[in-house]
Amino acid sequence: MTDPFFRVDNLNTWFFTRQGVIKSVRDISFELSRGEVLGIVGESGSGKSVTGMSIMGQIDEPGHIVSGSIALDGEELTTLSFEEMRHYRGKRIAMVFQNPLMTLNPLMRVRDQMYEAIGEHENISRKDMHDRCIEALKAVGIPSPDERLNAYPHEMSGGMRQRVVIAIALLLGPDMIIADEPTTALDVTIQAQIIYHIRRLIDEHGLGMIWITHDLSTLSELADRIMVMYAGATMEIGTTEEIIGGARHPYTRKLLDSVPSRNVPGQKLNQIPGNMPSLLALGEGCPFASRCDRAADICSEPVPAIQLSATHHIWCYHPFED
Numbered sequence: 001m002t003d004p005f006f007r008v009d010n011l012n013t014w015f016f017t018r019q020g021v022i023k024s025v026r027d028i029s030f031e032l033s034r035g036e037v038l039g040i041v042g043e044s045g046s047g048k049s050v051t052g053m054s055i056m057g058q059i060d061e062p063g064h065i066v067s068g069s070i071a072l073d074g075e076e077l078t079t080l081s082f083e084e085m086r087h088y089r090g091k092r093i094a095m096v097f098q099n100p101l102m103t104l105n106p107l108m109r110v111r112d113q114m115y116e117a118i119g120e121h122e123n124i125s126r127k128d129m130h131d132r133c134i135e136a137l138k139a140v141g142i143p144s145p146d147e148r149l150n151a152y153p154h155e156m157s158g159g160m161r162q163r164v165v166i167a168i169a170l171l172l173g174p175d176m177i178i179a180d181e182p183t184t185a186l187d188v189t190i191q192a193q194i195i196y197h198i199r200r201l202i203d204e205h206g207l208g209m210i211w212i213t214h215d216l217s218t219l220s221e222l223a224d225r226i227m228v229m230y231a232g233a234t235m236e237i238g239t240t241e242e243i244i245g246g247a248r249h250p251y252t253r254k255l256l257d258s259v260p261s262r263n264v265p266g267q268k269l270n271q272i273p274g275n276m277p278s279l280l281a282l283g284e285g286c287p288f289a290s291r292c293d294r295a296a297d298i299c300s301e302p303v304p305a306i307q308l309s310a311t312h313h314i315w316c317y318h319p320f321e322d
């Protein structure tokens with residue numbers, strides 16, 4: 001793995017609503033190297049998507065980045081204008097969403113959508129565009145790519161559509177891709193196929209990837225490192241082995257316990273009892289304390305990061321022992 005080319009430092013993204021300030025992302029820091037997949041995991045509402053959208057420069061009113069830094073190859077992105085950020089979006093940082101129909105236009109053939117994506121940033125011949133599209137479709141394992149170029153999105157299965165979206169993300173040779181729950185709606189076999197192709201792409205092209213999900217089991221197969229988020233804050237970050245095999249934070253342990261066993265068909269996801277606190281009224285301490293079996297008085301105090309190894313950090317006063 002190379003040195004990190006992408007860094008997020010103490011990022012805070014808040015929404016200033018009539019009800020009050022929603023602190024969706026609070027003091028998040030992480031880095032990404034080429035050829036690395038960082039998984040961001042957490043329950044619904046933990047701030048995963050807002051983190052992704054902050055990186056893409058796509059936080060709209062009433063929200064904005066309140067403080068912190070997002071840097072790509074040393075260049076600060078948070079101070080760029082919307083127009084300046086356009087150069088980065090798609091070209092250097094691409095994003096893939098859960099629902100391919102959010103990205104694909106149902107009225108346009110795949111070819112025209114792919115050509116349009118290239119044309120926004122580059123002026124190349126139709127022959128070169130065609131070759132690049134075929135290459136991108138092949139890279140995500142789409143059979144008969146020439147035929148697919150002619151198709152409309154509704155003529156393809158959900159899995160194929162999602163592969164086309166990932167192919168579009170690859171067209172401009174980005175440095176990194178942010179994927180927000182890209183395989184959640186797909187069945188497990190199709191998910192596994194897409195993950196296989198993604199991992200190959202990352203390894204072969206040295207892409208960086210942030211994979212946002214609520215599903216730890218997908219990350220165990222795909223991610224190099226995992227960041228666990230809860231109520232806008234990082235609870236634990238470490239290598240996949242450190243998180244899946246050696247989680248120390250009580251929230252990560254609960255998340256791991258909620259993953260259904262693969263050996264028991266039909267078993268439902270175990271819910272973590274209780275609800276996430278309102279992001280409008282967060283105290284200074286650990287946001288998980290109200291649902292945590294190990295919580296004590298001290299957990300209402302600000303929680304410092306504890307370094308467990310060069311790669312493993314937790315924010316907890318009462319972590320599990322090794």
Ligand SMILES: Nc1ncnc2c1ncn2[C@@H]1O[C@H](COP(=O)(O)OP(=O)(O)OP(=O)(O)O)[C@@H](O)[C@H]1O
Pocket residue numbers: 015017022024042043044045046047048049050051061062063214279
């Ligand atoms: N435009 C907005 N205005 C107000 N609050 C917002 C806005 N967008 C997001 N939020 C709030 O920010 C918090 C974090 O949302 P986010 O979508 O990042 O969570 P998430 O972890 O990605 O959840 P999910 O898994 O459901 O997508 C939520 O409480 C959400 O209500």
